[in-house]
Amino acid sequence: MINLKKQKNGIVLVAFYDVDSFPVCTLHSVLERGGFGVTSLFFKELNKNNTMTFPTKAEMDCFINVTRDASPLFVGMSVRSTHYKLAAELTRRIKDEIGTLVLWGGVHATIRPEQCLQHADIVCVGEGEHASVELASRLSKGESIDDVCNLWIKKEHTILKNETRPLLQDLDQLPFPDFTGENKYLLEDGEVKAYPGRSHKKSYWIMTSRGCPYSCSYCCNNVLRKVYKDKGPYVRRRSVGNVIAELEGAQKLFPELSFIAFEDDVFAMNLEWLKDFAPKYKQLINKPFFCYCYPSSVTEPLIQILRDAGATQITMGIQAGSPFIRRECYGRRETNQEITRAAQILNKFGIQCSYDIILDSKIESEADKQMTFDLVSELPRPFQLHTHTLTHFPETDLTKMLLEKRLIGEDDVEDRKQKSYQRWTPQLDLKREKENLYWDNLYYMFGVNFIPTKMILRTSKIKLFKHAPQLLTWILIATKHFCAFWNRLMRAPGYLFRKLSPWRNGAGTRLAKTYNVQGN
Numbered sequence: 001m002i003n004l005k006k007q008k009n010g011i012v013l014v015a016f017y018d019v020d021s022f023p024v025c026t027l028h029s030v031l032e033r034g035g036f037g038v039t040s041l042f043f044k045e046l047n048k049n050n051t052m053t054f055p056t057k058a059e060m061d062c063f064i065n066v067t068r069d070a071s072p073l074f075v076g077m078s079v080r081s082t083h084y085k086l087a088a089e090l091t092r093r094i095k096d097e098i099g100t101l102v103l104w105g106g107v108h109a110t111i112r113p114e115q116c117l118q119h120a121d122i123v124c125v126g127e128g129e130h131a132s133v134e135l136a137s138r139l140s141k142g143e144s145i146d147d148v149c150n151l152w153i154k155k156e157h158t159i160l161k162n163e164t165r166p167l168l169q170d171l172d173q174l175p176f177p178d179f180t181g182e183n184k185y186l187l188e189d190g191e192v193k194a195y196p197g198r199s200h201k202k203s204y205w206i207m208t209s210r211g212c213p214y215s216c217s218y219c220c221n222n223v224l225r226k227v228y229k230d231k232g233p234y235v236r237r238r239s240v241g242n243v244i245a246e247l248e249g250a251q252k253l254f255p256e257l258s259f260i261a262f263e264d265d266v267f268a269m270n271l272e273w274l275k276d277f278a279p280k281y282k283q284l285i286n287k288p289f290f291c292y293c294y295p296s297s298v299t300e301p302l303i304q305i306l307r308d309a310g311a312t313q314i315t316m317g318i319q320a321g322s323p324f325i326r327r328e329c330y331g332r333r334e335t336n337q338e339i340t341r342a343a344q345i346l347n348k349f350g351i352q353c354s355y356d357i358i359l360d361s362k363i364e365s366e367a368d369k370q371m372t373f374d375l376v377s378e379l380p381r382p383f384q385l386h387t388h389t390l391t392h393f394p395e396t397d398l399t400k401m402l403l404e405k406r407l408i409g410e411d412d413v414e415d416r417k418q419k420s421y422q423r424w425t426p427q428l429d430l431k432r433e434k435e436n437l438y439w440d441n442l443y444y445m446f447g448v449n450f451i452p453t454k455m456i457l458r459t460s461k462i463k464l465f466k467h468a469p470q471l472l473t474w475i476l477i478a479t480k481h482f483c484a485f486w487n488r489l490m491r492a493p494g495y496l497f498r499k500l501s502p503w504r505n506g507a508g509t510r511l512a513k514t515y516n517v518q519g520n
Contacts, residue, residue: 010071026129028178041063042184066192068097075101087119110124112394121154167233167234209266217401261289271301288311315355319357340375357372357376362402373439381453387426393414428480
């Protein structure tokens with residue numbers, strides 16, 4: 001058990017199931033720069049397979065005890081739709097047992113502020129950097145907070161809905177996110193633990209921009225754009241020098257750093273910005289990195305620059321193979337030809353590719369699902385597939401359409417459903433419905449490098465595997481476990497294993513090495 005340091009004019013920030021939370025780690029830096037003592041609490045970690053374990057009473061009790069001991073000016077929670085119920089319960093207990101002001105921020109608070117004010121005292125609508133510092137300053141001085149921009153405040157019989165500030169355009173003025181272990185704690189298993197893995201951090205996540213130029217109907221940007229209408233350009237980008245400075249600082253803080261992940265939507269879009277960035281990154285950072293790309297933005301000059309700078313892994317969204325579903329339902333304008341052309345370019349430059357597709361959509365027919373499979377079958381291998389089950393986030397155009405058509409109900413929307421606790425990316429899950437498991441099996445096989453595409457196509461035509469997909473799932477699970485066992489066997493020393501050298505150096509090793517398994 002670790003004892004927290006009590007800080008004067010302290011503030012407690014809370015992230016749920018995200019030890020690398022950009023919002024919390026950025027606000028930690030912003031508030032510290034403003035002269036306030038900040039304690040960041042990371043409430044539980046993701047499981048290794050990206051599921052989330054529901055918290056126990058002991059874990060919630062631990063959170064309340066830690067918060068009480070900190071005696072903060074306010075508690076700020078970064079709330080996603082999946083964690084709405086958890087945030088509501090912890091807020092109820094804070095109000096009943098401690099009496100401290102509770103502020104909710106984040107995407108869910110921004111898109112459903114009135115719902116959130118049923119629980120929180122204050123909701124931050126939109127970007128929170130300036131609003132949180134002003135709130136802390138006024139509270140510390142005993143001044144009124146009623147007119148702080150971006151804040152909706154619950155009063156006795158009314159809600160004060162203050163004006164939303166213009167979007168922050170100069171991102172360079174913000175301090176870098178603080179990913180060190182100073183005044184940060186993990187709450188797990190009913191205990192206060194050290195912020196995990198900081199001294200041996202090997203990968204570093206970074207955002208070089210805010211906003212997205214697209215408005216996919218299932219994404220939070222679809223809603224946030226409307227919140228910020230007439231508040232300035234939605235897509236903003238940091239300067240190259242500012243990004244390089246953050247990475248140079250990260251290298252000093254984390255000596256074992258070996259990989260960079262650029263997590264923003266637009267990193268691989270602006271060719272001129274990349275032309276300035278790439279040589280400086282190569283000279284000063286020179287580490288392999290990951291980024292996202294969009295099909296219509298992929299060109300040979302752009303990918304050449306990325307690869308030469310150090311890009312080794314890129315993820316591209318496909319989402320659906322049906323042009324109608326992709327365009328009319330998901331709001332994505334690229335064609336199948338643009339997708340396959342982009343995949344060929346990525347393959348040509350030796351990039352390790354992964355592609356996102358959406359499963360379990362209520363609006364897809366069997367023919368639409370077949371078109372997605374056909375499109376995936378045309379992509380050059382090797383690649384990985386990230387198969388995401390469609391999650392119905394509140395207030396998006398897609399969720400509204402499905403509600404209007406009565407294809408889903410309010411209980412299917414994520415703040416009630418909490419679907420993401422179970423898993424975003426279903427994989428060899430025998431609990432899945434039969435028709436979904438059939439497609440899961442086929443898509444999983446694309447990530448196994450020794451299975452040729454022709455075999456996957458032939459497998460898709462075997463009626464037995466369509467009517468009883470569990471049979472194929474068991475075969476794939478058994479093969480996965482055999483390859484994992486063989487890899488462990490080959491790493492073990494000893495005479496017995498040297499005796500296996502003919503098999504070890506032949507088909508067995510090739511099988512194990514090429515069985516490229518997604519996930520855990």
